[in-house]
Amino acid sequence: MTVPRGPVDSSRVPRFAGPATFARLPRLDEVGHADVAVVGVPFDSGVSYRPGARFGPSAVREASRLLRPYHPGLDVSPFAAVQVADAGDIAVNPFDIREAVETIEEAASGLTEDGTRLVTVGGDHTIALPLLRAAARRHGPVALLHFDAHLDTWDTYFGAEYTHGTPFRRAVEEGILDTEAVCHVGTRGPLYGKKDLEDDRRLGFGIVTSADVMRRGVDEITDALRQRIGGRPLYLSIDIDVLDPAHAPGTGTPEAGGLTSRELLEILRGLAGCDLVGADVVEVSPAYDHAEITSVAASHVAYDLISLLALKEEQ
Ligand SMILES: N=C(N)NCCCC(=O)O
Ligand SMILES: [Zn+2]
Ligand SMILES: [Zn+2]
Secondary structure, three states: OOOOOOOOOOOOOOOOOOOOOHHHOOEHHHHOOOOEEEEEEOOOOOOOOOOOHHHHHHHHHHHHHHOOOOEOOOOEOHHHHOOEEEEEEOOOOOOOHHHHHHHHHHHHHHHHOOOOEEEEEEOOHHHHHHHHHHHHHHHOOEEEEEEOOOOOOOOOEOOEOOOOOOHHHHHHHOOOEEEEEEEEEEEOOOOOOHHHHHHHHHHOOEEEEHHHHHHHOHHHHHHHHHHHHOOOEEEEEEEHHHEOOOOOOOEOOOOOOOEOHHHHHHHHHOOOOOEEEEEEEEOEOHHHOOOOHHHHHHHHHHHHHHHHHHHHHHO
8 A cells, every 4th residue: 555645744844834725635636546535615505594604614724734643532643544635625606506516416426436535524504415415326325413503404495495404304305315324413492393303303313402412421322323323324414503602603503502522522433433434514604703713623523534534444
């Protein structure tokens, strides 16, 4: 095996110098093939409230400059274990959501054609639908853990089918999820009505609320999630608003009473060994952020996702 090309050495080139690829990694075109690629989707035309997630990918890359090569929690050096690269951004039409969704599906399918696993940085949550389509093309219907304050299984907004509040209903309708193993984590906040929960249950979703995480604790929750997923191909979709607004103020639809970043990261680490096939981190809206709180959290979440993928590829 060729030795993976890693990030720029921060003891030689200060981390505040040079172009902001994710974690200062090489670009995909510099290495040819990557086992794991980080790709941005600067798209926020599907939002129902505050805009600005189109600037998420560049803010997360900027905040990721401080990441270091060894992950002590998972005992892995992800950038040495496998080739990780930054695939840049998928350029999507901001004025035509349907076209944007198609572009993302095609680009994600192209990037994963030779077995590359994607960690996608959004963008608003609309983008999870085409990313799940691309994952299902390759792996068949996938198990899904959806970390979010919101259900995102609503039907339409203003008659629109493709929005950031509706990707997972569309995904169930399209048969691209393994509905034996789909679960929301971190759900909280007011809904439109009780029917939202009934519809969601009918679609097959389980719910671990934010309060459940607090009451039952990270280890018990993680065990239950692992049991539900089993050996199925797993996709992780992480809306940064799963975190409390204290931990992630820079997002479009904040809800009080969320997870701490520590809880989220520990749940993710507890998923080591699952058959993770792809993941996204969405809904970072830098204009509402302070001191990079949200983009730092998102960059660490992405680092953990890369580390989980690297652990798996390494074996
Ligand atoms: N996917 C996110 N972040 N939010 C969905 C909120 C939908 C609503 O406005 O009710
Ligand atoms: Zn969401
Ligand atoms: Zn959300």
